[in-house]
Amino acid sequence: MTVYKIAAIPADGIGPEVIGAGLQVLEAVAARDGGFTLDVTEFDWGSDHYKRTGAMMPADGPERLKAFDAIYFGAVGAPDVPDHITLWGLRLPICQGFDQYANVRPTRILPGIRAPLAGVGPGDLDWVIVRENSEGEYSGHGGRAHKGLPEEVATEVAIFTRVGVTRIMRYAFALAQSRPRKLLTVVTKSNAQRFGLVMWDEIAAEVAREYPDVTWDKMLVDAMTMRMVLRPRSLDTIVATNLHADILSDLAGALAGSLGVAPTANIDPERRYPSMFEPIHGSAFDIAGQGIANPVASFWTAAQMLEHLGQPAAAGRLMAAVEQVCAAGILTPDVGGTATTQAVTDAVVEAVRGAN
Ligand code: NAI
């Protein structure tokens, strides 16, 4: 029997609600499969930990995480702690410290979920956004001078390296190649950003030669937002910088019906470190504690985790159960239903148990 060691970091707001739901479903999937078990360790890191100790996680946090096969992460963010502290104190040190350079964000309209675009339903929108997750605009390179004075300056420098861009392009081309349509759109802004993103475009063209069977095109990021809304069927796999993909994937989540169904995987493709799986959404303190958070994103990212761990059959069974429950109209309020988090979770557990 294979045992996977999973570090669960539910963290803030609705994080514990959706991760708790996800762990129930994962346990059912493992039991149904019979070929593996999950050995889950929960960590109480996050904003409460920060308020108690002055740090989002202990100094040896990353070192402790190295012993795990994967990390299952909720969300960070509290109304009374600045967002740059919560983000840079927990989520980004894990992504960047473990060189999880490929952030993979699948978007589909699940059956039973009414998406906002007229005439666009399940099957019409099936994308995977690949976000560069280690550098670019979120390199943390910059500073402030003359703080508080009228002449204050702040710089926020985007870093693009040949190594960083090449490896994310290779990942995106390979992913596009593995999907039926073999179609990749490279997002850029190389008209206005004429150094980093011109190199981005050049490297895309170089890497494209290694994948002759992948059809690819280039889109400026502003025009891309229009294409996502007006011609969703024309897109399949998408690769973009850290900032651009961050923004585009929130749009993608909304076009698929709700942020509450959008998952993300922070992957170290070389498997030197554990990869991290999380819903895209934040801690949603406007609905925290009410028991109505949509757990579908945390189920979907759990399926991505099983896939990464080498259990594609279990991942497929989990997604089939999620789709069955959505199609049956057992939905939380954000997607037009009246079900609670626990009711959706119970239904998915039931569907997993009954699955072939
Ligand atoms: P958010 O994603 O937490 O919420 C945006 C809207 O979507 C809210 O109205 C919320 O109720 C709704 N929503 C989100 N997830 C949902 C779910 N599972 N079910 C139903 N409705 C859901 O983004 P917001 O409000 O901008 O940020 C709140 C906090 O979360 C901030 O502190 C922010 O910094 C943090 N954040 C953390 C992220 C992370 O940990 N990866 C990502 C995004 C934001």
Ligand code: MG
């Ligand atoms: Mg975001």
